[in-house]
Amino acid sequence: MLENRLRTEKSEELFARACKVIPGGVNSPVRAFRSIGGTPRMIASANGSHMTDEDGNTYLDFVGSWGPMILGHNHPAVREAVIKACEDGLSFGAATKKEVEMAELICGSVPNVEMVRMVNSGTEAVMSAVRAARGFTGRDKIIKFAGCYHGHADAMLVQAGSGVMTAGVPDSAGVPKGCAADTLTAVYNEPKSVQDLFERFPDEIAAVIVEPVGANMGVVLPEDGFLQALRSLCDRYKAVLIFDEVITGFRLGFAGAQGYFGVDADLVTYGKIIGAGMPVGAYGGKREIMECVSPLGKVYQAGTLSGNPVAMAAGIAQLTLLRDTPGFYEELNQKAKWFYGRVEKTVRESGLKAVVNSCASLGCVFFTDQAVVNYETAKTSDTDRFAKYCHAMFDAGIYLAPSQFEAMFLSAAHKKEELEYALDVMRSCLNTL
Numbered sequence: 001m002l003e004n005r006l007r008t009e010k011s012e013e014l015f016a017r018a019c020k021v022i023p024g025g026v027n028s029p030v031r032a033f034r035s036i037g038g039t040p041r042m043i044a045s046a047n048g049s050h051m052t053d054e055d056g057n058t059y060l061d062f063v064g065s066w067g068p069m070i071l072g073h074n075h076p077a078v079r080e081a082v083i084k085a086c087e088d089g090l091s092f093g094a095a096t097k098k099e100v101e102m103a104e105l106i107c108g109s110v111p112n113v114e115m116v117r118m119v120n121s122g123t124e125a126v127m128s129a130v131r132a133a134r135g136f137t138g139r140d141k142i143i144k145f146a147g148c149y150h151g152h153a154d155a156m157l158v159q160a161g162s163g164v165m166t167a168g169v170p171d172s173a174g175v176p177k178g179c180a181a182d183t184l185t186a187v188y189n190e191p192k193s194v195q196d197l198f199e200r201f202p203d204e205i206a207a208v209i210v211e212p213v214g215a216n217m218g219v220v221l222p223e224d225g226f227l228q229a230l231r232s233l234c235d236r237y238k239a240v241l242i243f244d245e246v247i248t249g250f251r252l253g254f255a256g257a258q259g260y261f262g263v264d265a266d267l268v269t270y271g272k273i274i275g276a277g278m279p280v281g282a283y284g285g286k287r288e289i290m291e292c293v294s295p296l297g298k299v300y301q302a303g304t305l306s307g308n309p310v311a312m313a314a315g316i317a318q319l320t321l322l323r324d325t326p327g328f329y330e331e332l333n334q335k336a337k338w339f340y341g342r343v344e345k346t347v348r349e350s351g352l353k354a355v356v357n358s359c360a361s362l363g364c365v366f367f368t369d370q371a372v373v374n375y376e377t378a379k380t381s382d383t384d385r386f387a388k389y390c391h392a393m394f395d396a397g398i399y400l401a402p403s404q405f406e407a408m409f410l411s412a413a414h415k416k417e418e419l420e421y422a423l424d425v426m427r428s429c430l431n432t433l
């Protein structure tokens, strides 16, 4: 099976055309397959747990558009809501009922998100939340963690994860020194590194921003007490705690990481799942902070297409299903627990140096023999070995994120027999490494 390489002529032809008119041939760097080599598959369609490329190859997909597709691709309820919204017009540039419903859904998910503002991407959500935190506190500095990715806003491109990790550039060119000067970096899972920064700048830190589960340096779980420690440090120094839940929001559970770990943030950023595949983000949190945002307060933030009715229709359909399907998260997380347990067993039996991290439906195989608890340990992974593994999986019809430093995303659409198949393929692939 593994010798049977898939046909990729059409993907290659399209990618060659793309490279002439789009930088690197892609609209987001990780899609270019740079860290594993080879030609990106041009995807033509997707349904349930599968994607089909332009050459007609079908893959069992573990990316799910990087998270949004928790119900599986092309879910009928979402698709129908979008079609229906299209019939009423694509955009009005005015307030709509759907925005109210969407905000109510998000605010109804956790008690401490009292107000929410819709934006068009996770990047925008983070950028705006940081601005709100700075406006609220009147302070400039922020603390982020090495290996956490918070989108591509200037201030966030400091020791960022995801594509930034494998692009081989620790920081981006084009970011003025001044924009990143107020971004302090701490070590994930080391509260002491945060405390040290607070002690150095006790009255200058506006916010601590964290991915409550690191999901852009592979998957890195918060150790017991880590998130709680951030909560108490922020309380002590009167800084705003921002959970970047662009991945974990509505994934770990309907209440996101806040509900899953029982720690409250002051501001929360969302994206991915809340748009069900449409370009959407949101930031929300405590009323007293959100009331600083214009037109109520002095923190300016706006968006011509923010709260777009078609995007809202998709998000409302997905979130409503997630909220109202009995046992949805229990079932998904249980299936994931079984699957990642089996992945771990498969990896162990292969005799390769590898560790498996997982949290609910997020998981990652790191090719290293060290426990992966932060950016430094994630970077000990053998990325050449990952590249070989990833290509072998592709050739056998399993679509993984084409980088060591990304998560696997399980959806409700992944059937147990499909996961069994993926495990069989994984076993064969690991044996070829």
Ligand SMILES: *Cc1c(COP(=O)(O)O)cnc(C)c1O
Pocket (backbone or CB within 6 Å): 120, 121, 122, 123, 124, 126, 149, 150, 151, 152, 211, 216, 244, 245, 246, 247, 271, 272, 281
């Ligand atoms: C994807 C992601 C972002 C950025 O969202 P975009 O929609 O790509 O701008 C921000 N934070 C986290 C944690 C993410 O995973």
